[in-house]
Amino acid sequence: MKTSDFYFDLPQERIAQYPAARGESRLLVLDRSSGRRAHHVVKELPVILESDSLVVFNDSRVRKARLLGTDGRGGTAEFLLLNMAADLAGDGSVWEAITKKADRRTGGRFRFAGGETEAALLRDGGRYLLRFDRPVDDAWLDAHGRVPLPPYIRRACDEGDSERYQTVYARDYGSAAAPTAGLHFTSGILAALSARGIAAEFVTLHVGPGTFLPVRSENPEDHRMHREFFRIDGGTAARIEAAKREGRKVTAAGTTTLRALEAAWRDGRFLTGERSTDIFIYGDYRFATADALFTNFHTPASTLLMLVCAFAGAGQGEAAGRKLILETYREAIQKEYNFFSYGDAMLIL
Numbered sequence: 001m002k003t004s005d006f007y008f009d010l011p012q013e014r015i016a017q018y019p020a021a022r023g024e025s026r027l028l029v030l031d032r033s034s035g036r037r038a039h040h041v042v043k044e045l046p047v048i049l050e051s052d053s054l055v056v057f058n059d060s061r062v063r064k065a066r067l068l069g070t071d072g073r074g075g076t077a078e079f080l081l082l083n084m085a086a087d088l089a090g091d092g093s094v095w096e097a098i099t100k101k102a103d104r105r106t107g108g109r110f111r112f113a114g115g116e117t118e119a120a121l122l123r124d125g126g127r128y129l130l131r132f133d134r135p136v137d138d139a140w141l142d143a144h145g146r147v148p149l150p151p152y153i154r155r156a157c158d159e160g161d162s163e164r165y166q167t168v169y170a171r172d173y174g175s176a177a178a179p180t181a182g183l184h185f186t187s188g189i190l191a192a193l194s195a196r197g198i199a200a201e202f203v204t205l206h207v208g209p210g211t212f213l214p215v216r217s218e219n220p221e222d223h224r225m226h227r228e229f230f231r232i233d234g235g236t237a238a239r240i241e242a243a244k245r246e247g248r249k250v251t252a253a254g255t256t257t258l259r260a261l262e263a264a265w266r267d268g269r270f271l272t273g274e275r276s277t278d279i280f281i282y283g284d285y286r287f288a289t290a291d292a293l294f295t296n297f298h299t300p301a302s303t304l305l306m307l308v309c310a311f312a313g314a315g316q317g318e319a320a321g322r323k324l325i326l327e328t329y330r331e332a333i334q335k336e337y338n339f340f341s342y343g344d345a346m347l348i349l
Helices: 042-048 138-144 159-164 180-184 187-195 234-245 255-264 303-312 318-334
Strands: 026-030 037-041 054-058 066-070 076-084 094-099 109-112 117-124 127-132 173-175 199-205 228-232 250-253 273-277 292-296 345-348
Touching: 026 042, 026 318, 037 042, 042 187, 042 345, 054 234, 054 255, 180 292, 187 199, 199 234, 199 255, 228 255, 234 250, 250 255, 255 273, 255 292, 255 303, 292 303, 303 318, 303 345
Parallel strands: 026 345, 054 199, 054 250, 250 292
Antiparallel strands: 026 037, 066 076, 066 109, 076 094, 094 127, 109 117, 117 127, 199 228, 228 273, 292 345
16 A cells, blocks of 8 residues: 555545535435445435434634734744643743744744734744744634635635634634534534434544645655544543444544544543544554544545545455545546535545
């Protein structure tokens, strides 16, 4: 298995630049055992899933973590804040950040929020830091930051993105990118799931920007995943475990949800509480927690695509799963499905 095995050709016009109304996106349903494909709309999901089953969602909230700063020469630089560097300052005044290569002027000072806030760009080992002259929290970012749309959305974010690039059930701030499978759901769809006897459970995994990056090494096993914070509380764990014991189907809403579940599974039970994971799911990985996966269409040669191929091939082998998914992607392209964060969805059963 090589990374190049996961490339596919995607016309630019199939990369969604704007979202459809929640619930109105197309839904491709794939039966991995038979290879059969059917075409639906996301709002039909409650009648597609088995009654008395369970769906697990990722309730992480996306930060408005993209900042535009100006330097003393009138130049501008863009930064994406990742996490507070609590090891250097416990008050939130120092943040780990990503910035473009041309902007990595360490020691330089940048002004934000109309000049009201300044920060120095520093280097600490392999990471870049912004040391602000005041604590920066999520309320400040809500007021002065921008939604961190992924780079394949080739437009500036607008006011609509502040609401649309966030799930309706988002809770705790922490993600640098949206758990995009969840963007399809409305309160009405959640209510329809409940009316059908389909339970909803919520875990938290704060999505890092590395989730969506392509694998650079030709051998996937040489790729190293970034670490991400996740949390599963005891009540949630007990209810999912009960569903599994009772033979009720468990659907993971999104690859980040599935990664959290798999990272926490040990000896037939979930580890609970706050943890971090760099789990990389690919190849002949043996899934233990989910029977179905609701997900978007992913970028070529990404860890997310490798995870989806592994899930599709569970019980049949990695090569079979990869073949099935790439065939399904080709059909989706032919039928003009939209891809990536604001695109359409698929359900793998």
